[in-house]
Amino acid sequence: MEAKILLVDDEKDFLEVMRERLETRGYSVATALSAAEALQMIKADFFDAVILDLQMPGMDGLEALQQMKAKRPELQVILLTGHASVEKGVEAIKLGAMDFVEKPADLDSLGQKIEKAKEQKMLIVEKADQKRVLDALKRYGF
Numbered sequence: 001m002e003a004k005i006l007l008v009d010d011e012k013d014f015l016e017v018m019r020e021r022l023e024t025r026g027y028s029v030a031t032a033l034s035a036a037e038a039l040q041m042i043k044a045d046f047f048d049a050v051i052l053d054l055q056m057p058g059m060d061g062l063e064a065l066q067q068m069k070a071k072r073p074e075l076q077v078i079l080l081t082g083h084a085s086v087e088k089g090v091e092a093i094k095l096g097a098m099d100f101v102e103k104p105a106d107l108d109s110l111g112q113k114i115e116k117a118k119e120q121k122m123l124i125v126e127k128a129d130q131k132r133v134l135d136a137l138k139r140y141g142f
Helices: 012-025 035-044 061-071 088-092 107-139
Strands: 006-009 028-032 049-053 077-081 101-103
Touching: 006 012, 006 035, 012 028, 012 107, 028 035, 035 049, 035 061, 049 061, 049 107, 061 077, 061 088, 077 088, 077 107, 088 101, 101 107
Parallel strands: 006 028, 006 049, 049 077, 077 101
Antiparallel strands: none
16 A cells, blocks of 8 residues: 655745655655645645655744644654754654655655654554554443
């Protein structure tokens, strides 16, 4: 089953090139030109991974990451930036990002991170489902 990805970047040309490259590798890719647009999209749809640009006008990637994780804790976010710093990377991981990638992203490496994100999300969702079943069984005395 192909991974469903949300790619978020304010640079339209970069967004289109990355979308095409990821789709040729078999991924289903939705795009957003802003963090605000991405937040609306994650309310309406489920994604295996979000690849999120760190520096965008308006809401930056770290703020968007916080809001995404608050709305969908199971969401796996990979931050992407052309302006990497160790401090930002550490902060991103502390806020719940699963990884941090510098532009231009190596597509083989990014593909591995996407597959890992999909696996992580599946584990989180399975655990949550098991907990709901156990809670229901306890509630009804089984």
